[in-house]
């Protein structure tokens with residue numbers, strides 16, 4: 136098990152890049168909690184990073200952000216939605232008037248009641264649904280002007296439903312993440328070749344799956360299967376990872392580990408989360424959806440107010456701000 140600390144989850148507002156977070160938010164007009172930099176080699180983060188190197192990685196990211204700000208460089212958003220609506224064929228709109236941009240490297244949580252449209256919104260971002268109107272861009276490219284495999288090289292999705300009838304081993308499932316990188320005649324060959332095996336192995340190690348690599352996927356527990364699906368997404372080496380309720384099947388230790396791992400990747404992460412305390416500790420920014428529209432969008436303490444939660448979930452909420460991260464109590 137890797138060591139982790141609360142500040143990995145963003146619970147420590149006085150972290151080393153705290154000043155940069157404020158500067159970034161102020162000067163760019165985004166509430167980019169993280170410096171707007173992308174990781175040129177996400178694979179390097181698949182290797183374990185000892186605690187001592189994490190702070191130098193933070194300093195490095197902060198320095199890059201300062202360079203970007205001082206040089207006036209405008210980074211292309213990792214994900215951008217403009218005037219987007221979506222509904223099923225012949226049905227009414229389920230998502231309406233969605234517009235936001237997610238800077239590269241930002242960690243965004245999407246919260247909202249059941250049926251609010253969270254999964255549908257993620258489906259727009261990983262190019263499963265085409266918008267009825269408006270445009271969805273990833274790294275500046277309209278998703279529907281790009282080929283599906285090209286999108287899959289940039290965007291990986293970890294979905295709620297995990298098929299249990301796969302006659303594949305955990306390793307073979309993770310190796311599926313390499314398919315978008317196969318070209319031409321290699322595309323149809325065996326699932327893992329030598330060049331990909333290292334990436335697949337590193338992704339499995341990162342998710343503590345090495346010991347069960349050759350187990351049948353169907354024999355794994357729900358939590359283990361979830362970790363396999365995250366490892367598959369890591370093996371895809373995307374710039375953006377989209378996850379639909381990724382902590383659902385995990386015990387609290389694995390929930391915290393997964394969120395710390397996602398923060399440490401240096402990638403853009405967009406995840407739906409039901410647990411508001413986890414979301415507030417994990418995300419730079421929270422988008423609250425209600426009935427397919429954006430109700431709030433901002434840093435956790437601004438997006439998750441008692442008034443917003445009352446409108447989004449139809450409950451009375453009390454928020455305790457006395458600790459590192461807000462704590463929530465609800466009643467009807």
Ligand SMILES: Nc1ncnc2c1ncn2[C@@H]1O[C@H](COP(=O)(O)OP(=O)(O)O)[C@@H](O)[C@H]1O
Nearest residue numbers: 223226229247248249250251252253254255256
């Ligand atoms: N393909 C679809 N066809 C018809 N209705 C859909 C479809 N996908 C989602 N919905 C409906 O859209 C609403 C939002 O669904 P969803 O995005 O799954 O919400 P959430 O993830 O927030 O619980 C729900 O009422 C759901 O039944």
Ligand SMILES: [Mg+2]
Nearest residue numbers: 253254255379
């Ligand atoms: Mg959902």
